[in-house]
Amino acid sequence: MGGNALKHLDPIRLTSAEVIDLVHHLHRNWQLVDHRPLYLVPWVAEKQDHGDIDVICEAPPETVIRFCQLIEANAQAISRNSDVLSVPVPLPWQLGQATPRIVQVDFICCASEEAAATRFFYAGGDFGMLLGRVAAWHGLVFGMDGLRYRADRDCAWQSDVNLTAEPSQILAALGYAAAMPWLDTYDRMWRFVLSSPLAGPWMFMPAATNHENRSRDKQRRKVGDLQDWLSENYPADLDPIIPRKTPSEAQSWVRARFPSIELDAVLEHQKKRFEHAKLLTRLLGMGAVEDVIGKGHPPELQGELVHAMQAMLPSKAEREIAMADPSRWADMIRLARAAAAAVASMKGISLRSVPTIAEFQKL
Numbered sequence: 251m252g253g254n255a256l257k258h259l260d261p262i263r264l265t266s267a268e269v270i271d272l273v274h275h276l277h278r279n280w281q282l283v284d285h286r287p288l289y290l291v292p293w294v295a296e297k298q299d300h301g302d303i304d305v306i307c308e309a310p311p312e313t314v315i316r317f318c319q320l321i322e323a324n325a326q327a328i329s330r331n332s333d334v335l336s337v338p339v340p341l342p343w344q345l346g347q348a349t350p351r352i353v354q355v356d357f358i359c360c361a362s363e364e365a366a367a368t369r370f371f372y373a374g375g376d377f378g379m380l381l382g383r384v385a386a387w388h389g390l391v392f393g394m395d396g397l398r399y400r401a402d403r404d405c406a407w408q409s410d411v412n413l414t415a416e417p418s419q420i421l422a423a424l425g426y427a428a429a430m431p432w433l434d435t436y437d438r439m440w441r442f443v444l445s446s447p448l449a450g451p452w453m454f455m456p457a458a459t460n461h462e463n464r465s466r467d468k469q470r471r472k473v474g475d476l477q478d479w480l481s482e483n484y485p486a487d488l489d490p491i492i493p494r495k496t497p498s499e500a501q502s503w504v505r506a507r508f509p510s511i512e513l514d515a516v517l518e519h520q521k522k523r524f525e526h527a528k529l530l531t532r533l534l535g536m537g538a539v540e541d542v543i544g545k546g547h548p549p550e551l552q553g554e555l556v557h558a559m560q561a562m563l564p565s566k567a568e569r570e571i572a573m574a575d576p577s578r579w580a581d582m583i584r585l586a587r588a589a590a591a592a593v594a595s596m597k598g599i600s601l602r603s604v605p606t607i608a609e610f611q612k613l
Contacts, residue, residue: 254301254469255302255329255331255354255356256327256354259327260351261338262341262351262352263299263300264300264303265299265300266297269300269303272341272342272353272355273290276305276355279317279320279321280317282320283313283317283320284309286307286362287307287308288307289305289307289369290305291304291306291369291372291375292373292374294375294433294434294435294436294439295432295434296435296436303353303354304356304358305356306365306368306369307357307359308365311330311333311359314357322345323338323339324338333359333360334356334358335356336354337354337356338353339353340352341353366416367394367415368395370420371394372394374433376470376473377439377443378392380454380476381420381443383459384443384446384448384449385424386400387494387495389497389503391410396412396413396420397413397414397420397423397424398413399500399513401497404497406524407523408517408521409520411504411511411516413508413511424448424449425446425448426442436476436479437479440479440480450487450491451480452487454473454480455477455480457490458490501517526573526574527570533579533586534573534583537583537586538559538586538589539556539590539594540552542587542594543600544602555590555594556590558593559590559593562593563586
């Protein structure tokens with residue numbers, strides 16, 4: 251994003267009118283490979299030229315790669331970051347020339363059910379990133395998949411909890427008006443971002459972000475412009491006025507704002523799943539090895555045996571299904587012990603009283 255992924259290919263910048271022309275060309279050809287729509291990510295109206303073009307497609311990356319052949323884009327030069335593909339698209343009005351110039355088009359791939367949240371997140375360039383900073387200050391995450399409760403990093407068993415992917419609900423939850431204003435200038439967009447009672451100028455300054463975000467911000471020219479704008483317009487409000495919300499405070503906010511989520515029940519379920527997975531890993535891994543060769547062996551040796559025995563066991567998903575049924579625990583533990591016995595015997599390690607290799611082969 252931002253036109254840097256294909257910098258080595260010297261992509262050109264396009265005017266807004268040229269972007270529209272190019273996207274029309276892409277739309278016409280896209281229909282020949284996929285019936286799902288392409289969505290041009292809107293930009294702030296005052297932006298005059300573009301180092302790249304962002305389009306959202308409800309299709310997998312493989313479809314985009316196939317599309318490249320149709321528009322004569324070099325698929326080998328694609329830069330891929332997960333489900334975002336930066337494609338060097340030759341200018342259609344230069345095709346036929348010996349060396350047509352290219353423009354970077356970022357295809358943001360998503361599932362159809364995620365399209366609304368993805369389009370909303372990317373609307374207006376850095377708009378989603380700025381709302382994400384507001385959300386982060388309050389123990390939340392705003393991303394391509396919508397708004398989430400951020401897991402307590404001190405609780406190994408917690409994972410993020412999806413709250414809503416509906417754009418209007420996201421705006422309301424973060425304290426914004428029901429409709430967005432006409433974003434004709436960056437000044438207007440920045441003022442809208444600050445219009446929520448949950449937002450504050452300090453949230454967007456370097457001191458309020460981590461190292462990773464500061465590194466990313468340095469590559470985003472408009473983030474630097476925003477910080478200069480904040481320094482000029484809010485000089486007295488650049489130090490944190492309120493501390494970041496603790497996980498406990500964020501949980502209270504979610505309970506009040508999204509009661510239908512039943513956060514406590516969700517987190518308790520996560521805890522039980524984590525404890526079950528931990529127990530499963532122990533019983534069918536290190537526990538089985540210790541049952542076979544006894545305790546007191548070097549951890550490196552035990553780890554080697556656990557790793558080697560995995561090929562003799564059902565897949566992780568199959569094991570989880572089996573261990574969800576208490577009546578199958580004995581058979582799965584016996585199988586794990588037999589696998590451990592097999593690999594230990596292969597390595598010449600003496601065994602305790604456990605299933606023999608012959609018995610293992612009959613399982």
